Amino acid sequence: MLNIVLFGPPGAGKGTQSAKLIEKYKLVHLSTGDVFRANIKGNTELGKLAKSYMDAGNLVPDEVTIRLLESEVDKNPDAKGFIFDGFPRTRAQAEALDTFLAGRDTTIHQMIALNVPEEELVKRLLERGKESDRPDDKDENIIRNRIKVYNEQTAILADYYSSQNKYVSVEGVGKVKAIFDRLSYVIDSLNAKS
Numbered sequence: 251m252l253n254i255v256l257f258g259p260p261g262a263g264k265g266t267q268s269a270k271l272i273e274k275y276k277l278v279h280l281s282t283g284d285v286f287r288a289n290i291k292g293n294t295e296l297g298k299l300a301k302s303y304m305d306a307g308n309l310v311p312d313e314v315t316i317r318l319l320e321s322e323v324d325k326n327p328d329a330k331g332f333i334f335d336g337f338p339r340t341r342a343q344a345e346a347l348d349t350f351l352a353g354r355d356t357t358i359h360q361m362i363a364l365n366v367p368e369e370e371l372v373k374r375l376l377e378r379g380k381e382s383d384r385p386d387d388k389d390e391n392i393i394r395n396r397i398k399v400y401n402e403q404t405a406i407l408a409d410y411y412s413s414q415n416k417y418v419s420v421e422g423v424g425k426v427k428a429i430f431d432r433l434s435y436v437i438d439s440l441n442a443k444s
Protein backbone atom coordinates (compact mmCIF):
# COMPACT_ATOMS: atom_id res chain seq x y z
CA MET A 251 0.00 0.00 0.00
CA LEU A 252 0.96 3.60 -0.43
CA ASN A 253 -0.60 6.11 1.95
CA ILE A 254 0.17 9.78 1.49
CA VAL A 255 -1.00 12.76 3.52
CA LEU A 256 -1.20 15.73 1.18
CA PHE A 257 -0.73 18.63 3.54
CA GLY A 258 -1.00 22.39 3.47
CA PRO A 259 -3.24 25.31 4.39
CA PRO A 260 -6.64 25.95 2.78
CA GLY A 261 -6.08 27.02 -0.82
CA ALA A 262 -2.72 25.28 -1.16
CA GLY A 263 -4.01 23.13 -4.03
CA LYS A 264 -4.51 19.83 -2.21
CA GLY A 265 -7.80 19.01 -3.96
CA THR A 266 -6.51 19.89 -7.43
CA GLN A 267 -3.34 17.87 -7.02
CA SER A 268 -5.11 14.93 -5.34
CA ALA A 269 -7.37 14.54 -8.38
CA LYS A 270 -4.32 14.24 -10.64
CA LEU A 271 -2.35 12.01 -8.28
CA ILE A 272 -5.09 9.40 -7.84
CA GLU A 273 -5.31 9.05 -11.59
CA LYS A 274 -1.58 8.54 -11.99
CA TYR A 275 -1.00 6.28 -8.99
CA LYS A 276 -4.42 4.57 -8.79
CA LEU A 277 -4.98 5.59 -5.18
CA VAL A 278 -8.21 6.50 -3.41
CA HIS A 279 -8.73 10.20 -2.67
CA LEU A 280 -10.11 10.77 0.80
CA SER A 281 -11.07 14.36 1.60
CA THR A 282 -12.93 14.83 4.87
CA GLY A 283 -14.07 18.27 3.64
CA ASP A 284 -15.65 16.65 0.54
CA VAL A 285 -17.40 14.01 2.68
CA PHE A 286 -18.75 16.70 5.01
CA ARG A 287 -19.99 18.75 2.02
CA ALA A 288 -21.72 15.68 0.54
CA ASN A 289 -23.45 15.18 3.90
CA ILE A 290 -24.55 18.82 3.98
CA LYS A 291 -26.01 18.41 0.48
CA GLY A 292 -27.79 15.23 1.54
CA ASN A 293 -29.08 16.99 4.67
CA THR A 294 -27.88 14.19 6.95
CA GLU A 295 -27.45 14.52 10.72
CA LEU A 296 -23.67 14.59 10.23
CA GLY A 297 -24.07 17.32 7.61
CA LYS A 298 -26.17 19.43 9.96
CA LEU A 299 -23.61 19.09 12.71
CA ALA A 300 -20.61 19.82 10.47
CA LYS A 301 -22.19 22.81 8.76
CA SER A 302 -22.11 25.14 11.76
CA TYR A 303 -18.37 24.57 12.22
CA MET A 304 -17.54 24.72 8.53
CA ASP A 305 -19.48 27.92 7.86
CA ALA A 306 -17.45 29.66 10.57
CA GLY A 307 -14.17 28.22 9.31
CA ASN A 308 -13.61 26.17 12.47
CA LEU A 309 -12.74 22.50 12.79
CA VAL A 310 -15.41 19.85 13.17
CA PRO A 311 -14.80 18.02 16.52
CA ASP A 312 -12.18 15.27 16.45
CA GLU A 313 -14.43 12.37 17.57
CA VAL A 314 -16.85 12.99 14.69
CA THR A 315 -14.13 13.51 12.09
CA ILE A 316 -12.05 10.51 13.15
CA ARG A 317 -15.05 8.17 13.07
CA LEU A 318 -15.97 9.46 9.64
CA LEU A 319 -12.47 9.00 8.27
CA GLU A 320 -12.21 5.46 9.58
CA SER A 321 -15.50 4.44 8.02
CA GLU A 322 -14.44 5.96 4.67
CA VAL A 323 -11.18 3.99 4.72
CA ASP A 324 -13.07 0.80 5.51
CA LYS A 325 -15.37 1.39 2.54
CA ASN A 326 -12.34 0.76 0.31
CA PRO A 327 -10.90 -2.60 1.35
CA ASP A 328 -9.27 -3.17 -2.06
CA ALA A 329 -7.52 0.20 -2.25
CA LYS A 330 -3.87 0.23 -3.34
CA GLY A 331 -3.49 3.18 -1.01
CA PHE A 332 -4.94 6.54 -0.08
CA ILE A 333 -4.29 10.21 -0.58
CA PHE A 334 -5.50 11.83 2.64
CA ASP A 335 -6.50 15.42 1.87
CA GLY A 336 -7.55 17.65 4.77
CA PHE A 337 -7.03 14.90 7.33
CA PRO A 338 -5.38 14.77 9.83
CA ARG A 339 -5.77 18.36 11.02
CA THR A 340 -4.99 17.91 14.74
CA ARG A 341 -2.55 15.86 16.75
CA ALA A 342 -5.43 13.70 18.05
CA GLN A 343 -6.45 12.93 14.47
CA ALA A 344 -2.86 12.06 13.48
CA GLU A 345 -2.51 9.71 16.45
CA ALA A 346 -5.88 8.10 15.74
CA LEU A 347 -4.88 7.59 12.10
CA ASP A 348 -1.59 5.95 13.09
CA THR A 349 -3.37 3.55 15.44
CA PHE A 350 -6.10 2.81 12.94
CA LEU A 351 -3.69 2.09 10.06
CA ALA A 352 -1.45 -0.02 12.31
CA GLY A 353 -4.54 -2.14 13.07
CA ARG A 354 -4.78 -2.77 9.32
CA ASP A 355 -1.08 -3.60 8.99
CA THR A 356 -0.26 -0.43 7.15
CA THR A 357 0.96 3.10 7.87
CA ILE A 358 1.38 6.62 6.50
CA HIS A 359 4.37 6.49 4.18
CA GLN A 360 4.81 10.21 3.58
CA MET A 361 3.37 13.60 4.36
CA ILE A 362 3.92 16.00 1.48
CA ALA A 363 3.26 19.65 2.25
CA LEU A 364 2.43 22.25 -0.39
CA ASN A 365 4.14 25.53 0.48
CA VAL A 366 2.15 28.63 -0.48
CA PRO A 367 2.43 32.17 0.98
CA GLU A 368 -0.59 33.40 2.93
CA GLU A 369 -1.58 36.28 0.63
CA GLU A 370 -1.59 33.89 -2.34
CA LEU A 371 -3.91 31.55 -0.38
CA VAL A 372 -6.40 34.32 0.32
CA LYS A 373 -6.34 35.38 -3.33
CA ARG A 374 -6.91 31.83 -4.58
CA LEU A 375 -9.75 31.13 -2.14
CA LEU A 376 -11.58 34.36 -2.99
CA GLU A 377 -11.25 33.42 -6.69
CA ARG A 378 -12.60 29.93 -5.97
CA GLY A 379 -15.45 31.46 -3.97
CA LYS A 380 -16.69 33.31 -7.07
CA GLU A 381 -17.24 30.03 -8.92
CA SER A 382 -18.04 27.49 -6.20
CA ASP A 383 -20.99 27.18 -3.87
CA ARG A 384 -18.73 26.95 -0.81
CA PRO A 385 -19.85 29.59 1.70
CA ASP A 386 -16.50 29.36 3.50
CA ASP A 387 -14.71 30.64 0.36
CA LYS A 388 -16.86 33.74 -0.07
CA ASP A 389 -15.95 35.78 2.98
CA GLU A 390 -12.41 37.02 3.57
CA ASN A 391 -12.85 36.96 7.36
CA ILE A 392 -13.80 33.28 7.28
CA ILE A 393 -10.92 32.52 4.93
CA ARG A 394 -8.50 34.26 7.30
CA ASN A 395 -9.98 32.35 10.24
CA ARG A 396 -9.40 29.04 8.40
CA ILE A 397 -5.77 29.99 7.84
CA LYS A 398 -5.45 31.00 11.50
CA VAL A 399 -6.95 27.66 12.61
CA TYR A 400 -4.48 25.92 10.31
CA ASN A 401 -1.54 27.84 11.78
CA GLU A 402 -2.67 27.24 15.38
CA GLN A 403 -3.92 23.64 15.27
CA THR A 404 -2.74 21.93 12.12
CA ALA A 405 0.70 23.24 11.14
CA ILE A 406 2.27 21.38 14.11
CA LEU A 407 1.63 18.11 12.27
CA ALA A 408 4.69 18.85 10.14
CA ASP A 409 6.73 18.17 13.30
CA TYR A 410 4.67 15.10 14.11
CA TYR A 411 5.53 13.47 10.77
CA SER A 412 9.05 14.93 10.70
CA SER A 413 9.83 13.09 13.90
CA GLN A 414 8.84 9.89 12.08
CA ASN A 415 11.05 10.89 9.10
CA LYS A 416 7.96 11.13 6.93
CA TYR A 417 7.81 14.82 6.12
CA VAL A 418 8.75 16.64 2.95
CA SER A 419 7.58 19.95 1.52
CA VAL A 420 7.39 21.15 -2.07
CA GLU A 421 6.82 24.56 -3.61
CA GLY A 422 3.06 24.96 -4.16
CA VAL A 423 3.26 28.04 -6.35
CA GLY A 424 3.51 27.92 -10.15
CA LYS A 425 1.79 25.96 -12.88
CA VAL A 426 -0.45 23.04 -11.78
CA LYS A 427 1.63 20.70 -13.95
CA ALA A 428 4.94 21.89 -12.46
CA ILE A 429 3.63 21.32 -8.91
CA PHE A 430 2.26 17.92 -9.95
CA ASP A 431 5.72 16.98 -11.30
CA ARG A 432 7.28 17.91 -7.93
CA LEU A 433 4.77 15.73 -6.08
CA SER A 434 5.24 12.87 -8.53
CA TYR A 435 8.98 13.04 -8.03
CA VAL A 436 8.54 12.54 -4.27
CA ILE A 437 6.11 9.64 -4.74
CA ASP A 438 8.27 7.98 -7.39
CA SER A 439 11.25 8.07 -5.05
CA LEU A 440 9.13 6.43 -2.33
CA ASN A 441 8.05 3.73 -4.78
CA ALA A 442 11.69 3.21 -5.80
CA LYS A 443 12.63 2.60 -2.15
CA SER A 444 9.89 0.05 -1.50
Ligand code: AMP
Pocket residue numbers: 260282283284286303304305307308309310311315335336337338339343386396
Ligand atom coordinates in the same frame (compact mmCIF):
# COMPACT_ATOMS: atom_id res chain seq x y z
P1 AMP B 1 -11.53 21.47 3.37
O1 AMP B 1 -12.45 21.02 2.28
O2 AMP B 1 -10.44 20.48 3.66
O3 AMP B 1 -11.01 22.87 3.15
O4 AMP B 1 -12.41 21.53 4.72
C1 AMP B 1 -13.50 22.40 4.82
C2 AMP B 1 -13.97 22.44 6.26
O5 AMP B 1 -14.40 21.14 6.66
C3 AMP B 1 -12.91 22.84 7.29
O6 AMP B 1 -12.80 24.25 7.41
C4 AMP B 1 -13.48 22.20 8.56
O7 AMP B 1 -14.57 22.95 9.06
C5 AMP B 1 -14.05 20.88 8.02
N1 AMP B 1 -13.04 19.81 8.04
C6 AMP B 1 -12.53 19.14 6.97
N2 AMP B 1 -11.62 18.23 7.36
C7 AMP B 1 -11.55 18.32 8.71
C8 AMP B 1 -10.77 17.67 9.70
N3 AMP B 1 -9.86 16.73 9.38
N4 AMP B 1 -10.96 18.01 11.01
C9 AMP B 1 -11.87 18.95 11.34
N5 AMP B 1 -12.61 19.63 10.46
C10 AMP B 1 -12.47 19.32 9.15
